Amino acid sequence: MTKPYLAHIRRNSSGIEQTIYAHLHRVADLMSASAAKMGLSSTARLIGILHDLGKCSEAFADYLSWSHAHPGDYSRRGTVDHSSAGGQLLMQRYGGKSDDKQLVIEIAALAIFSHHTGLLNYIGEHGLMNASGREDAYTFSRRMDKADILTGVNLGYFFENIISEEELDNLFAEAVHELSALEEQIQKQKSDEEYFFYWGMVVKILFSMLVDADRLDSAEFELDDSLTCAWDTESLWEEFSAKLEKKIVGFPISREEKAKKIATLRQRISDDCLHAAEQTPGIYRLTVPTGGGKTLASMRFALAHAKRRHKKRIIVVIPYTSIIDQNAKEIREIFDRDEAILEHHSNVVSEEDNGEDTECMDWRRILTERWDVPVIFTTQMQFLNTLFSGGNSSIRRLHALQDSILIFDEIQTLPVKCTYLFNLAINFLKDFCRTTTVLCTATQPPLEQLDFPIGAGKNAELTTDISETFEAFRRVHIENCCRDGGSSVEDIAAAICRSAEEEGDVLCIVNLTKQARELYQAVSEIAQDSDIEIRTVHLSTKMCPAHRKKVLAEVREELRCRKEHPERRLICISTQLVEAGVDVSFPVVYRALAGFSSIAQAAGRCNRHGELAQGIVRIFAFTDENLSRLEDIQAGQKIARVLLFEKEADVLLSPQVMDEYFRKFYKEQIESRMRYPLHDGNTLLDLLSVNRAGVGVCNQRGDKLNTGFAHAFHDAGRAFEVIDSHAEAVLVPYGAGKELLLAFDAKSEDKRLFYRNMKRAQQYMVNLFSYEIKRFSGMGAVWRTESGVIALREEYYDKALGVQFEEQQNAYCMI
Template identity: 35%
Template sequence: MFLAHIREIDHAKQTVQEHLEEVSLLARAYGEPSGIGAHAELAGFLHDLGKFTEAFTIYLTNAVFHHDVATKKIDHSTAGAKYLYEQFYDGDGMQKLVVETVGMAILSHHSGLQNFAQLDFEMSDYVRRVKKDLPYYDEVIANFEAIKGNKERVQRLIDEATKECRIFFEKISAKEHMSVYFSYLQKLVFSCLIDADRTNTRCFEENQPPVISDYTQVFSDGYRQLMKQVEGWKENKEPINQLRTKMSENCDLLAGNPSAIYTLSIPTGGGKTFASLRYALKHAKEYKKSRIIYVVPYTTILEQNAQAVREIIRQQEAILEHHANVIDDEKLDTEEDFYGIPHHKKMQLGRDNWDYPIIFTTMVQFLDAFFQKGTRKSRRLHNLTNSVVIFDEVQAVPYKHFSLFNTALNFLHYIGNSSLVLCTATQPTVGAMKYAIELQEYAEMVPQLTNVVKAFERVTVHNHVTAEGYDAGELAMFMQNIMEQRYSVLVILNTKTAVRKLYEELAKTVECKVYHLSTSMCPAHRSEILKEINQQLGKEPIICVSSQLIEAGVDISFEVVVRSLAGLDSIAQAAGRCNRHKEREKGDVYIVRAKDENLRNLPEIAVGGEVTANYILRDERYAADILSPSAIYHYFRHYDNHVKMKIKLTPDKLKYELINLLEVGIQSSMRENASYALFKTLEQYFQAIESNTKVAIVPFGKGKEIITELNEKLTDITTFNHLLKTAQQFSVNLYEYQFRLLSQQGLLKPLYHESLYYLDDKAYSTAFGVSIEGEEKMEDYSAY
């Protein structure tokens, strides 16, 4: 009896054959919606072929029963790929592609995807692995083929997967960038395998059967609850509410159409969350979609919109908020095995694969599912298929990643059978880029958009941009003058350093209540501050100084907004926090230039500001309405032309743009200078945001309890998963320089076997969040 796993709690045993069969069936279910069920099943059936040896069973038994982990690991992840190559690589071109695609998923399932080629034309990772001599290989094959039906099943799956491959190429034959589509297909097979393997192992450890989720009833019940509220809207005869209802009804009508890629350009305050949810629930219900996923740029939008959706559908447990990875993912992905290391095993098997009906996550997490290195984030990718994916504030995608983002969306729709909605009041020109999103005709969900925008006009924009700009003292004086006439002002600046300087200046000079907001605060802290501000608005004078996190999606309304010069899209979003509910005829938005902002490391903001100043504010055509659809369209056309000269699309030490690593041709890779996807290289250089971050749990509110519990010895995976999920609300992202400074000052401490981190009380302020001595001397890498 060859063993794959031994359960930690009761020492129950799972054989290799049982594990392979169970993983293959799960993987097939994950791959079916995208037409790669046989690919995924074949990968699952052969992924742990190398465990069919007496040596591995002894190795596993010693590790579990005697805590004797051999220093020399047994390579069990290459045998399946080698077997496919040796038995089936003599077929036609399509069969060769199947052997390579499935084989690469198998040999990468502990380390992350490898390269089919090398930039220096050395032997590729794939060729090296499938050709190397493996100890015990003959024993592995003999033991595997001795089990009745195994060999025949592999042949059947090879034949079926080859047919799938032909169908795939028929689908993309008329499309540009065919090889990019195929590269994503390889990553998708990998995702199906990783998640099936981790899920089966977790279910075995928890002694629970795996379940293929069906959330149709959740969507049906949610839609019914939403429609009850729509009926209430119809009774409100105010023109704005009637217009909101009309846009919502148009989304409902389009939900009856087959899967598509839509743009939803509802103006700020137009009920975008409600309308997009109405489309998503009805479409998911009628077309049997697996889940609904909201992708947002900032966690503040995530928190608020998730709560709004909970209130609409009245199903609290149906929604997952996925902010960030509390666990040090990179450390986990470097471990080949976890036998005898129970805390690492718990973390690798964590339930973070997005298997929920409705998910709210960030753009960083979405991009990481496709392009981040390792295995942990890749396992979520297949759950983006056969789904409704709504991108809120899509203009916030980092410009240098638009090629990757646009092609990923094309793949999710045309191959992954997903319906996609690009939501924003300021649509970027994604259909006109070099790697464009393939929008169909009449993709806009809002009819007569220009008239709709005019009807939602609620502010007057004032241009106070000067060449010199205002320092913190001058801005504070500007605020004081406004507060002589008004009761509430929101100031949005481009860097956290500038925000803090102005906050400190206002705290010294004004008598009213001053609030500070930035992502130096954990989500729970920011939510508490926003709740307090909303309660006090209209009751007492208030000034709020914030980074950009507040300007998109946050349901809050000030009499006046002051916005530091930035892209027109950012100014439009900031204007949405002014007179949001039309409390008065017109609110006032002032555009200024802030002296204290160092934008050297924020080129997109710098370019956006200069394009706004030079091409929009100075253009007489837009003098009366700089936020019109026409102005926004022309802003993005100018921005696209200028940003190319300022944004470095080629990473340091690499001669190619990242998208080029996925577009080097669809050929047989068994030549040493293969022309094929270089996922390992892409993942090595990919960063969703410019500077790497690590997550730390902070001692704010319940965060203190979480830190205490994680310091204790946890044996239950379910409890551990719950703690990690809750910890997201009490965590912050630290940039490398912050991590270094905090460590040097003894304020950042390891937790749970050095796989997590937490902040000392001295490093977290109720006013600013993360507070580090010496931080003001460092460069400001983040606007958010």
């Protein structure tokens, strides 16, 4: 009997072997099950059974034996190409016969070619050549035409021991039938861009299934343990619903008339959401005034809808890490099932492995990528990375979105450049992956009115009587304090201090971290000379999360004690990080001029629970404010300035005026800005659909195009970033960050300890831009620890301001 070819040898001293038969069939089974509801089970099984065909070779067997004998030595990694053979076999066996067969070959082969590198291009942005004019290594044709791949593969062994030729032919025929049926649905799209974008999403989701199944099986073999959990979601949704209903019933009823009215309105909104859960899966809007209780109302809808429509998970997408802890903590306390809730918002441990072999990766880290739990809280950045970022770790999560309910909190914070990509992706998930989406905000952008509209139905609103609800929630009086030419930092600081002395605690929100720092320092100086006790605090993204949490906790405690200590005052100077969803309530709020949605969110931090008859929100403008690096805020500010001149400030929170603001905002956008423009004049939407740029270059050169698709997945993935930050996380010497600095600076081979420390370290990290790090390096203020983590020296971190450095911009951005 021929010795079986192996897929893996366990890295510990046992040397236990996994056959290629066991690996390929396990991956094929996992993929087939995952793709069944999309009607692509045979296509997925075909990809799974062929993805590691190249391991049926003496060359790979020799490499595997050598690697096991030399643990930790990766010098021969990549010397044996085992991920090209499966795609080449498809072309050799079935190519050139018909368009429907070619469709299967191109989709399956690209997934197989890419499963260690990240998705390749069909055609690159620069055609079949890269920017330097050389043949692009990251293209479909380069891998398909790679020489001497199949010659070393033992196809006789494969067909005799893995799958027979007849079984493979039948599987391929079934895949042809599946993709032909899918083509009938996708061809209904209105434009070429939508048509090819949808096919790109099909490729991505099949690729996601392959990456996940491959890594899961490899991890389970290495750890000798099953790492999947069969959640009984039907029972779980019942349990969570009962606990949420108990929580809602138990809310205390205020005796104060205004607060009692707000509590009644919150209950009505919540009841509307519960009743709307009976509707069919689709895209819905939850338009609720700030302070309207949308966190629990949207969860109430999601749980009832999940029960009714048998959904697998609920994913809550929140714009900023600063409010994930708050929202997730509230839900955790209600559900009381920690193992069923995942918070995924780490930006410390790099997720992108850039094709790193799973043999070299930390297995526990691999398992955190799966999103295989019923309730997930994540950031807008993580969600968009799942859809559009390069590498394999982010896209691995994509297929987990099937049969999910997606709740987007503060949807108006979606970056303008991502608008069309987001709309098309959400439409695809609705049409082909059975997702239900809820877009939550007090300030709904008109995403359904754009050239590539989001597919919300006619009855998309989850609540009724929106205008009346907003009027009933009116808790603030808005004053337009903008002067011609703007106001100086000193003038604004003086006005804030007067308000604190005469009217109570003050929150001031500005657009730039530089403004927050200068205003804090000016207010602190003036407050020292006041006749009353005034405490001044500062919040910005130049403070690590643990520092910000501490300050926010102190702010909440100080506000809570105000009745006991009415003689004291608190002034909080902050960037936008407190604006969306942070549960604080001040009697007076100052807001630097920005878009109306930002002003509305700021107003949501004023008299939030109706404690007063009326709160006060004052809008002001800085002299010579430089927003050139924040295009979305700059555009919103320009429109807000015009509308404030035309209208009374007090009406700007109404749905009618907000709708007018957004219509003007999107009308004034250069159309390409919503397509995700790139520096070379191309757009990401083009690269992920028709790729006119790449096709045009090929036509000019006379290059032969041998695929029906032109997607430049690799180029698009490398170019995509939610925030144009080019930032890197730096560990700061705040709190436990000091001891972590010492731990990272000590040499250690314990990878598990390293990743545990990295998880802890996310609370003590600050993202700094590349130019800031370069300047810090020149000053000797940062160094790279033995573990590779960049660290900041103690004298450069201030207990009030965070990183001691003159910075230019704030990463949080809201239109």
